[in-house]
Amino acid sequence: MLTQRQIIIREATTQEDLLIAQHFYQMWRDMGVPEDAINPDWCDATLEFIEQARQNLFYKGFVAEVDNAVVGSASCQLFAGLYSNVLKPEYRKTGYIWGVYVEPSYRRQGIAKRLTSIAVEYLQAIACTQVVLNASPAGKPVYLSLGFSQANQMVLNLVVSASPL
Numbered sequence: 001m002l003t004q005r006q007i008i009i010r011e012a013t014t015q016e017d018l019l020i021a022q023h024f025y026q027m028w029r030d031m032g033v034p035e036d037a038i039n040p041d042w043c044d045a046t047l048e049f050i051e052q053a054r055q056n057l058f059y060k061g062f063v064a065e066v067d068n069a070v071v072g073s074a075s076c077q078l079f080a081g082l083y084s085n086v087l088k089p090e091y092r093k094t095g096y097i098w099g100v101y102v103e104p105s106y107r108r109q110g111i112a113k114r115l116t117s118i119a120v121e122y123l124q125a126i127a128c129t130q131v132v133l134n135a136s137p138a139g140k141p142v143y144l145s146l147g148f149s150q151a152n153q154m155v156l157n158l159v160v161s162a163s164p165l
């Protein structure tokens with residue numbers, strides 16, 4: 001097990017956007033999403049998303065380093081919303097954490113927890129009043145340990161038909 005001194009958590013540089021995109025892709029693969037279900041332009045799409053979020057939504061990425069090698073990453077930004085935001089920012093300014101990923105051989109050593117914590121600290125610093133994320137089954141215990149609560153989001157998975165309407 002690595003000690004706290006051996007793990008460095010820091011803000012990612014723009015040169016590490018590609019690595020963050022690769023981690024985001026690998027996160028989906030590790031959750032069982034088949035490769036053919038992921039758009040072939042996933043890398044360009046993710047890099048464009050990061051750039052737009054950096055320009056418009058206070059995006060920051062964070063990385064975990066061990067022996068000068070990046071072994072994990074997390075991204076955060078203001079939540080763009082699913083609907084019109086009619087609430088004043090003092091009441092609800094939502095931050096969103098996404099793409100928390102740690103390479104398999106470095107898991108269960110507190111790295112995801114530390115990456116998430118620094119993302120939460122950044123979102124607090126930009127005056128967010130709440131933080132949301134979507135947890136994988138493996139990540140749920142990490143987020144619960146940090147005080148995240150299970151929200152009221154409900155999901156209905158629909159079967160995709162072979163032919164369009």
